[in-house]
Amino acid sequence: MVSDHKVRESADGPIIKISGLNKWFGRFHVLRDIDLEVAKGERIVICGPSGSGKSTLIRCINRLESHQEGRLWVDGIELGHDVKAIEAVRRETGMVFQQFNLFPHLTILENCTLAPIWVRKMNRAEAEARAMEYLTRVRIPDQAQKYPGQLSGGQQQRAAIARALTMAPKIMLFDEPTSALDPEMVKEVLDVMIDLAGDGMTMLVVTHEMGFAREVADRVVFMDEGQIIETAPPSEFFNAPKHPRTQAFLGQILA
Amino acid sequence: MVHFVRRQLTASRPPPLRESGLIGWARANLFSDLWNTLLTIAGLILLALILVPVINFTVINAVWTGQDRTACLAADSGACWAFVKAKFGQFIYGRYPVEERWRVDLVFALGLLGLVPMLVPKLPFKKWNAIFLLVVFPVVAFGLLTGRLFGLRIVETELWGGLLVTLVVAVTGISFSLPLGILLALGRRSELPIIKYLAITFIEFWRGVPLITVLFMASVMLPLFLPEGVSFDKLLRALIGVALFASAYMAEVVRGGLQAIPKGQYEGALALGLSYPQTMALVVLPQALTHVIPGIVNTFIGLFKDTTLVLIIGLFDLLGIVQLGLTDPKWSAPTTPISGYLFAGFVFWAFCFAMSRYSMFIERRLENKRADHG
Ligand SMILES: Nc1ncnc2c1ncn2[C@@H]1O[C@H](COP(=O)(O)OP(=O)(O)O)[C@@H](O)[C@H]1O
Ligand SMILES: [Mg+2]
Numbered sequence: 001m002v003s004d005h006k007v008r009e010s011a012d013g014p015i016i017k018i019s020g021l022n023k024w025f026g027r028f029h030v031l032r033d034i035d036l037e038v039a040k041g042e043r044i045v046i047c048g049p050s051g052s053g054k055s056t057l058i059r060c061i062n063r064l065e066s067h068q069e070g071r072l073w074v075d076g077i078e079l080g081h082d083v084k085a086i087e088a089v090r091r092e093t094g095m096v097f098q099q100f101n102l103f104p105h106l107t108i109l110e111n112c113t114l115a116p117i118w119v120r121k122m123n124r125a126e127a128e129a130r131a132m133e134y135l136t137r138v139r140i141p142d143q144a145q146k147y148p149g150q151l152s153g154g155q156q157q158r159a160a161i162a163r164a165l166t167m168a169p170k171i172m173l174f175d176e177p178t179s180a181l182d183p184e185m186v187k188e189v190l191d192v193m194i195d196l197a198g199d200g201m202t203m204l205v206v207t208h209e210m211g212f213a214r215e216v217a218d219r220v221v222f223m224d225e226g227q228i229i230e231t232a233p234p235s236e237f238f239n240a241p242k243h244p245r246t247q248a249f250l251g252q253i254l255a
Numbered sequence: 256m257v258h259f260v261r262r263q264l265t266a267s268r269p270p271p272l273r274e275s276g277l278i279g280w281a282r283a284n285l286f287s288d289l290w291n292t293l294l295t296i297a298g299l300i301l302l303a304l305i306l307v308p309v310i311n312f313t314v315i316n317a318v319w320t321g322q323d324r325t326a327c328l329a330a331d332s333g334a335c336w337a338f339v340k341a342k343f344g345q346f347i348y349g350r351y352p353v354e355e356r357w358r359v360d361l362v363f364a365l366g367l368l369g370l371v372p373m374l375v376p377k378l379p380f381k382k383w384n385a386i387f388l389l390v391v392f393p394v395v396a397f398g399l400l401t402g403r404l405f406g407l408r409i410v411e412t413e414l415w416g417g418l419l420v421t422l423v424v425a426v427t428g429i430s431f432s433l434p435l436g437i438l439l440a441l442g443r444r445s446e447l448p449i450i451k452y453l454a455i456t457f458i459e460f461w462r463g464v465p466l467i468t469v470l471f472m473a474s475v476m477l478p479l480f481l482p483e484g485v486s487f488d489k490l491l492r493a494l495i496g497v498a499l500f501a502s503a504y505m506a507e508v509v510r511g512g513l514q515a516i517p518k519g520q521y522e523g524a525l526a527l528g529l530s531y532p533q534t535m536a537l538v539v540l541p542q543a544l545t546h547v548i549p550g551i552v553n554t555f556i557g558l559f560k561d562t563t564l565v566l567i568i569g570l571f572d573l574l575g576i577v578q579l580g581l582t583d584p585k586w587s588a589p590t591t592p593i594s595g596y597l598f599a600g601f602v603f604w605a606f607c608f609a610m611s612r613y614s615m616f617i618e619r620r621l622e623n624k625r626a627d628h629g
Contacts, residue, residue, distance in 0.1 A: 097522065102523070
């Protein structure tokens with residue numbers, strides 16, 4: 001798997017390139033000297049203690065947060081203050097949130113056609129056909145006409161994944177997609193994500209689901225105090241972590 | 256029982272029937288115990304004490320026909336509806352020339368024709384309906400009422416009055432205050448300091464001044480600042496004053512709704528690549544506005560009743576024209592004033608009550624549709 005991903009990297013160059021990234025919230029130094037390159041089709045799992053800056057990092061990638069120092073490219077576009085560049089990056093980047101963030105005033109189908117119609121300028125019939133395709137893929141085609149408030153948490157999160165996919169993004173960002181779910185619904189969402197990984201989608205996933213990391217990740221990134229402490233393929237990461245903080249963290253969550 | 260194992264699973268069955276029917280309802284709510292029964296009886300007595308004289312006055316002893324005051328002079332006579340009947344044309348049209356009143360009727364009819372299908376959610380063609388109501392209707396109404404289009408005889412706004420003026424002021428106020436209020440509310444939350452402070456200044460200015468002062472300044476002071484010979488239609492001044500005044504209140508209502516929208520909704524929309532205006536128009540505002548329907552309608556109702564203040568600048572709205580009618584010696588009788596005010600009060604109440612009921616209907620419909628926030 002490791003050598004496999006090296007081949008891809010050399011063939012295409014990184015789809016995400018982050019170099020020397022620093023960010024502060026007021027006086028609080030939340031991201032410190034982040035360097036990370038993600039190859040096309042690579043699957044990265046980001047883990048670390050709560051408050052270590054994982055969400056902030058992936059939110060920088062679609063500019064829901066702005067950085068103060070360093071540079072960041074997504075699909076060849078540098079992120080800065082240029083609104084057009086930001087919108088271009090967001091079109092190619094899907095995001096799935098812990099709290100789903102579905103639009104409660106729209107049906108599931110309308111949630112999934114909103115961006116294709118208004119951003120991609122697709123006609124309604126085509127957008128609906130595509131949305132149904134993705135809703136079928138996440139196994140909730142029968143919920144299309146319902147409103148988000150009428151669905152279970154697991155169904156809502158799968159709808160949110162479908163909504164992101166209808167934009168045919170090149171990159172998918174997941175911020176703890178299963179943390180707000182009841183335990184029996186975690187698997188249905190992870191299954192959808194595993195399925196997506198099988199398609200070669202570039203994925204950055206913040207999660208504490210270590211089973212998912214082992215099965216799907218090409219690389220695991222461990223963060224603490226706003227820094228990347230250790231990066232390794234899952235086999236090495238779980239079996240032979242090098243940094244004492246990684247060892248301590250794994251000791252806690254795998255205990 | 257430390258260890259329990261269920262032997263038979265219970266099948267699902269429908270819920271028990273509630274005590275139903277009028278008698279069942281009355282027993283449960285009005286006569287459930289001694290105290291409740293006493294309260295109910297006391298309430299009924301009070302109601303009778305009020306209703307009997309009111310009905311006597313307004314219906315049973317009321318005078319329905321007559322040519323002048325003599326009809327309403329009898330000692331025990333009730334409301335003088337004959338007066339209202341005789342003045343009805345004035346109450347509706349003011350001094351609008353009698354032979355041109357069909358234009359007002361046509362405008363009322365077109366307004367209803369556009370409004371009613373818009374308000375019934377089930378009916379189709381909402382887009383065309385809205386275009387008719389927001390673009391075609393205002394132009395046609397302006398043309399018909401003033402006579403400045405279609406080659407009609409020109410009727411100066413001085414001659415307009417009664418319900419016509421009330422409705423013109425209220426409808427213009429309502430249709431401008433909502434969009435203006437939304438823009439002001441968005442401006443007040445803007446990250447650009449200039450826009451933000453302009454919006455705040457505007458809102459706080461209009462909220463700080465009584466409408467009566469606004470109208471007074473518009474009629475007395477504005478002409479002082481305008482160059483000699485430039486005059487500004489009185490009705491137009493009132494329209495602008497009322498619309499700006501109401502939009503400041505509307506802005507605060509809408510801002511309340513915007514504050515209730517979680518950050519995740521903006522992020523969800525932006526992350527999909529929607530622009531800021533699209534995010535506001537498609538995701539944030541539809542939710543924010545439905546949260547504050549009661550507040551919006553409340554502002555509409557306040558505005559509707561505030562139209563009576565245009566009397567201060569010499570415009571005769573419904574209430575003004577009723578009061579004017581009361582000074583007619585031909586109809587001077589002890590019961591005419593109260594009859595006139597009852598009529599005016601009833602018309603205002605009917606419009607405001609209709610708005611209130613409609614907003615409740617829409618709220619309930621939205622709630623049922625979404626079974627929200629599960
Ligand atoms: N908008 C914000 N303003 C101020 N502090 C924030 C903001 N968002 C996050 N933080 C702080 O930044 C730190 C990192 O947050 P976050 O990236 O959400 O961590 P993680 O996702 O790893 O739990 C936390 O201490 C959090 O309190
Ligand atoms: Mg987080």
